[in-house]
Amino acid sequence: MPLYSKVMLRVRFAPSPTGFLHVGSARTFIFNWLYARHNGGTMVLRLDDTDVERNTDASVNSIFGGLRWLNLGWDEEYKQSERLALHRQIADAIFQKDLAYRDFTPAHTGDTEKSGANQTWLFNPGMRELSRAESDRRAAAGESFALRFRVPRGRNEQVRFTDAVYGEQVKLADDIEDFALLRSDGMPTYHLASCADDIDLRISHIIRGQDHLSNTYKHALIFEGAAAKIPQFAHLPLLVAPDGSKLSKRRHGPVVSVTTYRDAGFLPEAFINFLCLLGWSPKDNREKMTRHELIEAFSLEGINRANAVVNFKEPAATPDETFDPKALWLNAEHIRALPVSELSAQLLPVVRATGFQVTSEKMDAITPLIRERIKLLRDVLTAADFFFVEKLPPYDPAELIPQKGDAAMALKVLKRAKEVLAQTEFSHDPLDHALRAAAQEMGLKAGQMFQPIRVAVCGRKNAPPLFETLQVLGRDTTLARIDQAIEKLN
RNA sequence: GGCGCUAUCGUCUAGGGGUUAGGACGGAAGAUUCUCAAUCUUCAAACCCGGGUUCGAUUCCCGGUAGCGCUACCA
Numbered sequence: 372m373p374l375y376s377k378v379m380l381r382v383r384f385a386p387s388p389t390g391f392l393h394v395g396s397a398r399t400f401i402f403n404w405l406y407a408r409h410n411g412g413t414m415v416l417r418l419d420d421t422d423v424e425r426n427t428d429a430s431v432n433s434i435f436g437g438l439r440w441l442n443l444g445w446d447e448e449y450k451q452s453e454r455l456a457l458h459r460q461i462a463d464a465i466f467q468k469d470l471a472y473r474d475f476t477p478a479h480t481g482d483t484e485k486s487g488a489n490q491t492w493l494f495n496p497g498m499r500e501l502s503r504a505e506s507d508r509r510a511a512a513g514e515s516f517a518l519r520f521r522v523p524r525g526r527n528e529q530v531r532f533t534d535a536v537y538g539e540q541v542k543l544a545d546d547i548e549d550f551a552l553l554r555s556d557g558m559p560t561y562h563l564a565s566c567a568d569d570i571d572l573r574i575s576h577i578i579r580g581q582d583h584l585s586n587t588y589k590h591a592l593i594f595e596g597a598a599a600k601i602p603q604f605a606h607l608p609l610l611v612a613p614d615g616s617k618l619s620k621r622r623h624g625p626v627v628s629v630t631t632y633r634d635a636g637f638l639p640e641a642f643i644n645f646l647c648l649l650g651w652s653p654k655d656n657r658e659k660m661t662r663h664e665l666i667e668a669f670s671l672e673g674i675n676r677a678n679a680v681v682n683f684k685e686p687a688a689t690p691d692e693t694f695d696p697k698a699l700w701l702n703a704e705h706i707r708a709l710p711v712s713e714l715s716a717q718l719l720p721v722v723r724a725t726g727f728q729v730t731s732e733k734m735d736a737i738t739p740l741i742r743e744r745i746k747l748l749r750d751v752l753t754a755a756d757f758f759f760v761e762k763l764p765p766y767d768p769a770e771l772i773p774q775k776g777d778a779a780m781a782l783k784v785l786k787r788a789k790e791v792l793a794q795t796e797f798s799h800d801p802l803d804h805a806l807r808a809a810a811q812e813m814g815l816k817a818g819q820m821f822q823p824i825r826v827a828v829c830g831r832k833n834a835p836p837l838f839e840t841l842q843v844l845g846r847d848t849t850l851a852r853i854d855q856a857i858e859k860l861n
Numbered sequence: 862g863g864c865g866c867u868a869u870c871g872u873c874u875a876g877g878g879g880u881u882a883g884g885a886c887g888g889a890a891g892a893u894u895c896u897c898a899a900u901c902u903u904c905a906a907a908c909c910c911g912g913g914u915u916c917g918a919u920u921c922c923c924g925g926u927a928g929c930g931c932u933a934c935c936a
Binding site for chain 1: 865
């Protein structure tokens with residue numbers, strides 16, 4: 372491919388700020404970004420904010436917050452509302468060519484008359500045929516109107532475009548309604564604004580959700596009407612809920628919001644990885660991929676056509692069920708791929724935000740003990756809690772009793788452990804030797820010796836390896852907790 | 862209703878006229894370990910239905926069914 376054509380490759384992500392950043396939108400952004408980076412193109416971020424009624428600042432913040440978290444960046448940024456003159460100019464050009472007409476019918480609320488052959492609304496009666504003179508007169512008189520595209524009728528004309536994912540698309544113009552370009556308040560509609568900006572910003576590839584596939588015929592008409600080159604389209608299969616329905620905040624709650632993933636402790640790298648695997652495949656069985664590998668592997672040919680299910684549990688019984696198990700697994704993979712120092716630095720703010728005082732040195736020591744035991748960053752709070760608290764939360768003393776043992780054995784073990792630990796160096800090998808020797812002395816299996824100690828210091832049976840844990844905890848805390856355990860048994 | 866898109870294990874997917882239909886997550890069993898993880902091994906699990914075309918269709922074509930999308934002066 373010649374260099375210049377790569378330089379000219381321009382894609383855009385054009386969210387409308389009417390809600391929080393949706394995971395589906397995030398994926399669209401990512402695919403655009405990947406395509407741009409793979410081809411050395413330009414990534415444009417454009418806020419499609421022509422719906423003044425529904426725009427909110429909170430939404431703008433959510434979108435930018437989410438995108439910044441993704442940490443992918445973009446090259447150019449625009450706001451549609453600042454480009455209204457351009458939209459009207461293009462609308463006017465289309466109108467001057469008589470490819471659009473003024474519709475003075477008042478904006479309706481309920482059902483409309485069906486003017487089409489198949490009881491489908493195609494246009495409002497009488498407006499298409501209005502003479503230019505009459506139309507001008509009524510407009511001059513101050514009558515408000517919407518500007519509608521004059522879709523070719525009754526000539527069996529076909530509108531066509533090629534989609535990089537869905538192939539050749541053809542539709543009869545007679546099945547397309549006379550869609551609005553300008554509203555009666557003079558604001559451009561989405562279709563007009565979007566196409567006008569795509570033309571002006573010289574967008575070469577439009578990669579967006581499949582929900583726009585049917586709209587693309589209208590867009591093709593606009594591009595053609597504006598004498599512009601039609602960009603390459605690539606529609607993405609939609610992300611849907613386990614029951615096949617569209618992901619919606621109202622029905623599915625926070626699962627659909629990018630911030631939910633961020634707040635739970637997904638690594639952006641893993642989140643991106645997960646989203647890429649929904650509706651796209653590198654076709655070589657790779658699953659865990661870095662962003663660089665994704666850039667390298669990404670192509671429009673790898674996108675498939677069927678909607679992808681985000682496999683969360685509808686009523687989540689556990690917090691983890693809010694997420695697709697594969698997302699969790701990928702996050703765990705990416706966590707384990709992080710150097711300890713980096714993971715530790717990521718974990719630190721999570722721990723501190725909960726109110727625990729931890730030094731970064733201590734966190735560095737804890738991190739290797741838990742990094743194979745957490746799927747989400749927030750799991751540090753449950754996996755390593757006993758390192759942070761002064762006093763262990765209450766636990767059942769029965770937990771202290773080892774396999775095939777009784778309370779008496781637990782007591783015996785703990786008392787002996789106290790003696791041993793009082794005079795053993797607190798590092799792995801000495802602890803290992805001393806404790807195993809003590810077990811043997813008492814005629815116990817290593818596990819029978821270790822479990823009461825583990826429960827005494829961790830407050831539960833499932834925890835990181837014992838010697839490393841003791842080392843991080845230190846002698847004072849260890850002995851104090853063993854004392855507390857002995858009290859519990861008495 | 863009209864128009865369009867889609868259909869491989871529970872989920873994400875690979876594949877493709879002749880294959881033991883491959884991988885991953887999740888599930889089950891086992892190995893390993895001081896528990897839990899991690900790791901390793903093994904197992905169960907799929908071509909929506911019906912017609913064609915063909916020597917042979919899961920793959921190509923048609924129909925059905927189902928799901929989804931669009932059908933606004935929302936985007």
